[in-house]
Amino acid sequence: MNNPIITLEGVEKKFGNNHVVKHMNLEIAEGEFLTLLGPSGCGKTTTLRMIAGFEEATSGIIKVEGERIEDKEPFQRNVNTVFQNYALFPHMTVFQNVAYGLTIKKVPKKEIEERVMEMLRMVQLEGYEKRKPDALSGGQKQRVAIARALVNRPKVLLLDEPLGALDLKLRKQMQIELKRLQKKLGITFIYVTHDQEEALTMSDRIAIMRDGRIEQMASPKEIYEHPATRFVAGFIGESNIFDGKVVEAKDGCLTVETDAGCLLVQGEDFSVGEEMHVSIRSEYLEVSSSPVAGFTLQGTVKDFIYQGSVVKTAVDLPNGQEVKYSRFEQDQTVSPGEKVYVFWRPEKAVAIKKTEQEAVE
Amino acid sequence: MSTYTAPKKKNLLPKIAMAGPVSVWMILFVTIPMLYVIFISFMSRGVFGDVVYEFSTESYSTILDPTYFQVILKSLKAAGLTTVLCLLIGYPFAYIIARKPKDVAAKMITLLMIPFWTNSLMRLNSWLLLFQTSGPVNNFLVNTGIVDKPISFIYTDELVLIGLITNMLPFAVLPMYSTIEKLEKSMLEASADLGANPRTTFCRITLPITFPGIFSAIILTFIPSLGIYTVTDMLGGGKVLFIGNIIKNQFGSIRNWPLGAALSVLLIVVTMLLIFIYTRFAKIEDMEVV
Ligand SMILES: Nc1ncnc2c1ncn2[C@@H]1O[C@H](COP(=O)(O)OP(=O)(O)OP(=O)(O)O)[C@@H](O)[C@H]1O
Ligand SMILES: [Mg+2]
Numbered sequence: 001m002n003n004p005i006i007t008l009e010g011v012e013k014k015f016g017n018n019h020v021v022k023h024m025n026l027e028i029a030e031g032e033f034l035t036l037l038g039p040s041g042c043g044k045t046t047t048l049r050m051i052a053g054f055e056e057a058t059s060g061i062i063k064v065e066g067e068r069i070e071d072k073e074p075f076q077r078n079v080n081t082v083f084q085n086y087a088l089f090p091h092m093t094v095f096q097n098v099a100y101g102l103t104i105k106k107v108p109k110k111e112i113e114e115r116v117m118e119m120l121r122m123v124q125l126e127g128y129e130k131r132k133p134d135a136l137s138g139g140q141k142q143r144v145a146i147a148r149a150l151v152n153r154p155k156v157l158l159l160d161e162p163l164g165a166l167d168l169k170l171r172k173q174m175q176i177e178l179k180r181l182q183k184k185l186g187i188t189f190i191y192v193t194h195d196q197e198e199a200l201t202m203s204d205r206i207a208i209m210r211d212g213r214i215e216q217m218a219s220p221k222e223i224y225e226h227p228a229t230r231f232v233a234g235f236i237g238e239s240n241i242f243d244g245k246v247v248e249a250k251d252g253c254l255t256v257e258t259d260a261g262c263l264l265v266q267g268e269d270f271s272v273g274e275e276m277h278v279s280i281r282s283e284y285l286e287v288s289s290s291p292v293a294g295f296t297l298q299g300t301v302k303d304f305i306y307q308g309s310v311v312k313t314a315v316d317l318p319n320g321q322e323v324k325y326s327r328f329e330q331d332q333t334v335s336p337g338e339k340v341y342v343f344w345r346p347e348k349a350v351a352i353k354k355t356e357q358e359a360v361e
Numbered sequence: 362m363s364t365y366t367a368p369k370k371k372n373l374l375p376k377i378a379m380a381g382p383v384s385v386w387m388i389l390f391v392t393i394p395m396l397y398v399i400f401i402s403f404m405s406r407g408v409f410g411d412v413v414y415e416f417s418t419e420s421y422s423t424i425l426d427p428t429y430f431q432v433i434l435k436s437l438k439a440a441g442l443t444t445v446l447c448l449l450i451g452y453p454f455a456y457i458i459a460r461k462p463k464d465v466a467a468k469m470i471t472l473l474m475i476p477f478w479t480n481s482l483m484r485l486n487s488w489l490l491l492f493q494t495s496g497p498v499n500n501f502l503v504n505t506g507i508v509d510k511p512i513s514f515i516y517t518d519e520l521v522l523i524g525l526i527t528n529m530l531p532f533a534v535l536p537m538y539s540t541i542e543k544l545e546k547s548m549l550e551a552s553a554d555l556g557a558n559p560r561t562t563f564c565r566i567t568l569p570i571t572f573p574g575i576f577s578a579i580i581l582t583f584i585p586s587l588g589i590y591t592v593t594d595m596l597g598g599g600k601v602l603f604i605g606n607i608i609k610n611q612f613g614s615i616r617n618w619p620l621g622a623a624l625s626v627l628l629i630v631v632t633m634l635l636i637f638i639y640t641r642f643a644k645i646e647d648m649e650v651v
Contacts (some may be wrong), residue, residue, distance in 0.1 A: 052550075087551040149555075304462065
């Protein structure tokens with residue numbers, strides 16, 4: 001990457017014996033929208049806090065525009081943060097909150113006024129400048145928090161689950177607004193969330209984190225369609241995952257033997273006898289009343305799960321594993337208790353290598 | 362109709378039951394005595410120290426006498442100094458406690474309160490014993506060669522001031538602790554994030570947000586130290602006279618009740634004025650700690 005705006009090299013963080021961030025390497029391009037996505041406790045907030053300077057890295061290098069900043073205090077770093085709980089100053093009005101950073105930097109009064117008002121216009125909070133944070137709704141507080149950070153025109157904005165406290169509708173609306181603002185201002189966003197849909201819609205790139213490590217960092221499409229590890233496949237979307245061993249590899253098509261039976265998947269670079277995983281999204285899984293060549297996965301239809309836009313059908317396999325397939329409407333061709341053969345088009349499934357870590361475990 | 366009135370009565374009863382005793386209590390033990398004090402302050406003193414029920418403003422003109430005026434000024438100064446020092450010592454103290462984990466903070470608060478579970482006369486007497494010319498403190502200072510001859514600590518303004526401060530410190534620490542404790546760490550981080558150095562953050566964020574606690578602390582230390590007489594009596598040995606001592610003496614040994622009452626009225630007025638300012642500045646919720 002040419003001149004990344006933020007670089008993390010081998011960054012580690014330990015709280016006592018708790019190894020929270022493990023050898024993190026990260027390069028973020030100017031103007032990029034990068035999302036850190038992962039389950040609770042995987043170290044997302046800690047990573048952000050190390051970049052902001054609230055937490056000191058145990059070891060490793062953090063650079064902003066090529067300059068090392070580990071020894072700089074938070075107030076000396078040219079990054080701004082939008083906090084998960086907003087952290088607005090309760091004794092100040094909306095105007096004073098947004099103006100705070102500029103006042104500290106002793107920007108002329110007139111310019112402060114202009115920039116704050118412009119910012120409030122951008123987040124659609126004109127007319128609210130005299131209110132105290134107590135008199136604002138969650139979404140309005142959120143926008144004040146964003147305005148307060150953006151008005152300083154930071155190179156990088158760190159956002160820690162900024163929409164976490166909002167209801168679904170407002171969240172969707174704010175997602176679009178935020179993304180627009182980011183594009184318009186050309187500011188680099190590092191965005192933390194554990195909402196995968198949010199990550200997929202907003203990001204240029206997503207870093208999937210697990211236990212203090214980045215499992216995969218790629219575009220949303222790449223992550224969704226080609227998960228690199230079993231964890232990523234399981235974390236993004238709803239996939240059915242099989243653990244098995246390659247028994248035949250021919251013309252890029254692998255026959256994989258699992259506890260539940262044999263199945264087909266497309267994949268290069270796999271050798272016979274290799275242990276691996278196969279992931280198939282629920283929308284690609286199909287069932288049939290007669291066996292399909294290459295597949296020996298037989299199961300019993302268990303029940304239907306209504307989910308609004310889709311209806312899922314759960315099928316029990318003999319090894320106790322449950323697989324699900326989704327359709328826009330309930331599958332009328334089967335009924336609970338019926339025996340079915342599970343299959344899919346081999347190119348729709350993803351063959352996933354075992355990671356070194358899994359091999360160790 | 363009766364079905365409608367019944368619940369109404371039911372709703373009212375608890376309110377009366379709650380407000381009733383409190384009002385009766387307030388009227389009996391606060392309002393009436395206060396009115397009586399005001400009444401007495403406008404009476405005259407008999408030859409034998411009894412109260413003669415003749416209207417007179419003599420007590421009030423006496424207060425204006427420079428000697429009394431000076432005592433009042435001195436008391437105000439001492440109370441003010443006590444308050445300021447309590448704030449200066451108490452704020453960092455409260456800050457440190459508030460930033461400790463909850464269980465540690467609870468223990469520290471308990472330690473702070475322990476002196477108040479001992480009898481104040483006993484506490485003050487032990488101070489006298491500790492600080493007297495042949496007491497352990499002086500012995501230590503002399504034996505280690507820090508001073509040549511014993512220092513006369515007791516019956517000095519300084520010891521009285523120290524006594525007042527130690528007496529009042531918990532009342533300053535507690536309200537400040539409870540507001541500092543509510544101050545979220547992320548607010549300080551947000552301030553730093555926006556470019557403020559620690560000093561600016563303290564002046565612009567910490568101080569204003571914890572101001573209600575500071576104000577409670579001022580009220581809770583200033584008013585009692587203005588009226589207190591035990592500390593001044595014992596540690597000052599009767600030589601250091603504050604308004605509290607004078608009032609006590611007027612009602613006691615000197616037996617000039619109207620003058621004592623007039624001085625009390627003055628104290629009450631000052632107190633009420635402060636409370637008035639307080640309610641203007643701070644919200645009622647912050648009174649919890651009071
Ligand atoms: N100040 C701290 N002291 C000790 N341990 C901490 C501290 N902050 C975080 N941790 C631990 O570090 C781990 C990662 O925490 P972190 O807040 O980074 O997770 P997260 O990915 O942001 O999770 P979430 O999605 O729940 O916000 C957790 O196990 C947490 O308990
Ligand atoms: Mg977090």
